[in-house]
Amino acid sequence: MIITGGGTGIGRATALRFAGKGERVLVVGRTAAALDEAAEGHDNIRTLVADITAPGAGEEVVEAALREFGRIDVLVNNAGTGTFAPLAKLDRAATERQYATNVIAPTFLAQAALDALEETGGTIVNVSSAGSLGIQAFPDNSVYWSTKSALNHLTRTWAVELAPRGIRVVSVAPGVTDTGIGERIGMSAEQYREFLGQLAGQIPLGRVASPDDVAWWITTLSDPEGRYMTGAIVPVDGGLSLT
Ligand SMILES: NC(=O)c1ccc[n+]([C@@H]2O[C@H](COP(=O)([O-])OP(=O)(O)OC[C@H]3O[C@@H](n4cnc5c(N)ncnc54)[C@H](OP(=O)(O)O)[C@@H]3O)[C@@H](O)[C@H]2O)c1
Incomplete structure (x- = not known):
């Protein structure tokens, strides 16, 4: 298993779930301390x-997984980044970073992993976002959600392209998940708590997700027994996208 962004949040919860099932997991990220904590x-x-956006990173990650485990059953493209800004204030570097992290890096990591995934009849799980499921607009966040819509479209297309090679591709689309991501994209701790509290009231299931709520779906959808599902975009959002 490969999990990008496996040192924190949803990625770490997924790594722990896989490890708990006895699977061998490579967690990838830029911060050694976070990865070490996840592995402890x-x-x-x-x-x-x-850094998955670096040229050649896809090959580097795949080589490391094959060196450690000799096989790759699941690739979880979980690492992601976002920056809030209205169109008038978009920063070019921040925009390019979001596309590089959320779209281009998963693409070339998946490309690098194809032969290994074909050998195991493996699965690619792209972690998108429930905000990218339909025709809803999110002012001041056009770039982030456009990257996640792109990722979902990659899922659908790769599912059809890769079915003849025995590789399944799905998206897990989390809703609001309490991972601390708000603080990492510029909110204060207080603003993030307030944001989560306000949203909880709008979620049919009455609360935001924990990282493990999402991790369960990632590990379950990538289980080989789920062999007849491919190309699906699965919202894990407590019903929020239906409201
Ligand atoms: N939390 C939510 O409410 C929510 C909702 C919908 C979708 N999502 C999506 O779920 C995924 C996980 O998010 P999360 O909430 O768990 O946030 P998070 O804890 O901030 O996770 C993002 C991870 O990606 C890694 N990462 C970022 N850029 C990277 C790069 N260039 N190279 C390697 N690793 C990189 C980060 O580690 P380093 O910084 O150490 O590299 C971090 O571990 C993301 O794709 C996010 O967009 C989250």
């Missing part, structure tokens, strides 16, 4: 410090 106490979690 788990012999079957290995770490790789890498």
Whole structure:
């Protein structure tokens, strides 16, 4: 298993779930300390410090997984980044970083992993966002959600392209998940708490997700017994996208 962004949040919860099932997991990210924390106490979690947007990173990650485990059953394209800004204030570097992280890096990591995934009849799970499911607009966040819509479209297209090679591709589309991501994209801790509190009231299931709520779906959808599903975009959002 490969999980990008496996040092924190949804990625870490997914790594722990896979490891708990006895799977061997490579967690990838730029911050060694976060990866080490995720791996602590788990012999079957290995770490790789890498920036997935760097040229050649896809090959580097795949080589590391094959070196550690000799096979790749699941690739979870989970690492992602977002920056809030209205069109008038978009910053070119921040825009390019979001596309590089959320769209281009998963694409070339998936490309690098194809032969290994074909050998195992493996699965690619792209972590998108429930905000990118329909025709809803989110003012001041056009770039982030456009990257996630693009990722969902990659899922559908790769599912059809890769079915003859025995590789499944799905998206898990989380709703609001309490991972601390708000603080990492510029909110204060107080603003993030307030944001989560306000949203909880609008969610049919009455609360925001925990990272493990999302991780369960990632590990379940990538289970080989789920072999007849491909190309699906699965919202894990407590019903929010229906309101
Ligand atoms: N939390 C939510 O409410 C929510 C809702 C919908 C969708 N999502 C999506 O779910 C995924 C996980 O988000 P999260 O909430 O768990 O946030 P998070 O904890 O901030 O996770 C993002 C991870 O990606 C890694 N990462 C970012 N850029 C990278 C790069 N260039 N190279 C390697 N690793 C990189 C980060 O590690 P380093 O910084 O150490 O590299 C971090 O571990 C993201 O794709 C996010 O868009 C989250």
